[in-house]
Amino acid sequence: xxxxxxxxxxxxxxxxxxxxxxxxxxxxxxxxxxxxxxxxxxxxxxxxxxxxxxxxxxxxxxxxxxxxxxxxxxxxxxxxxxxxxxxxxxxxxxxxxxxxxxxxxxxxxxxxxxxxxxxxxxxxxxxxxxxxxxxxxxxxxxxxxxxxxxxxxxxxxxxxxxxxxxxxxxxxxxxxxxxxxxxxxxxxxxxxxxxxxxxxxxxxxxxxxxxxxxxxxxxxxxxxxxxxxxxxxxxxxxxxxxxxxxxxx
Numbered sequence: 001x002x003x004x005x006x007x008x009x010x011x012x013x014x015x016x017x018x019x020x021x022x023x024x025x026x027x028x029x030x031x032x033x034x035x036x037x038x039x040x041x042x043x044x045x046x047x048x049x050x051x052x053x054x055x056x057x058x059x060x061x062x063x064x065x066x067x068x069x070x071x072x073x074x075x076x077x078x079x080x081x082x083x084x085x086x087x088x089x090x091x092x093x094x095x096x097x098x099x100x101x102x103x104x105x106x107x108x109x110x111x112x113x114x115x116x117x118x119x120x121x122x123x124x125x126x127x128x129x130x131x132x133x134x135x136x137x138x139x140x141x142x143x144x145x146x147x148x149x150x151x152x153x154x155x156x157x158x159x160x161x162x163x164x165x166x167x168x169x170x171x172x173x174x175x176x177x178x179x180x181x182x183x184x185x186x187x188x189x190x191x192x193x194x195x196x197x198x199x200x201x202x203x204x205x206x207x208x209x210x211x212x213x214x215x216x217x218x219x220x221x222x223x224x225x226x227x228x229x230x231x232x233x234x235x236x237x238x239x240x241x242x243x244x245x246x247x248x249x
Contacts, residue, residue, distance in 0.1 A: 024203075025192070026127050026129050026202075026205065029204075030131055031207075032227060034117065035227075037110040039058070040102060050099075053088050061082065073134050074178060083100055083103070108146050111158050112159060112163050113227050114163075126243060127243075128168045128169070131143065131169075131171070132180065132187070132204065134179045140170060143160065143167075143172075146164045147164040147170075180206070181214055184215055184218050188202070188220075198219065199218040203242050204223070207227070
């Protein structure tokens with residue numbers, strides 16, 4: 001996304017408030033931190049007639065023995081190419097683009113970690129909130145689609161569609177062409193530079209140790225945290241400690 005000028009985000013505020021808002025950024029991983037839902041959840045979670053064939057194909061794609069998943073995450077392969085390579089016969093009851101349409105819809109409907117999102121929503125008064133994810137073109141497309149929509153009532157606010165509005169931006173590996181652990185400068189660097197920030201002004205919340213390690217080596221502050229494993233208080237305390245340290249320290 002094109003970087004906005006600070007005045008386009010905060011109007012009629014003091015210079016101190018404006019600079020405070022723009023001199024910190026919290027990067028938050030998606031899968032394992034903000035959500036655990038897989039692609040095509042509506043097919044995999046139930047008795048859909050395509051479930052077994054889709055599961056078999058996804059198991060192969062995400063196997064450690066093949067590079068397909070990483071190529072998809074780097075944007076070297078598109079979702080359309082992945083679906084075409086699966087060669088799943090849909091039958092006459094389905095449109096040819098059924099799997100693509102269902103993938104896009106299911107990405108927008110991914111269930112989120114509401115408790116963590118509530119914390120991030122409050123923190124937006126003190127820092128930019130940016131999703132930083134090794135992910136595919138379909139997810140980046142879903143985020144862009146729903147980000148400008150209004151939030152629903154608390155009773156139904158459970159998905160990406162409901163909560164994307166509380167994120168300021170996204171850095172996705174399929175857009176930048178590299179993964180976090182492989183090239184942190186190439187992944188985070190362009191966004192930081194575009195916003196006049198450095199790694200010293202940034203915090204990363206991620207479930208992977210390798211991502212946290214390379215981010216910390218570049219001068220950032222990293223918190224390894226996994227949804228369903230760690231307590232929410234752990235990430236809250238870590239973020240508050242970071243907030244208490246002057247930027248660039």
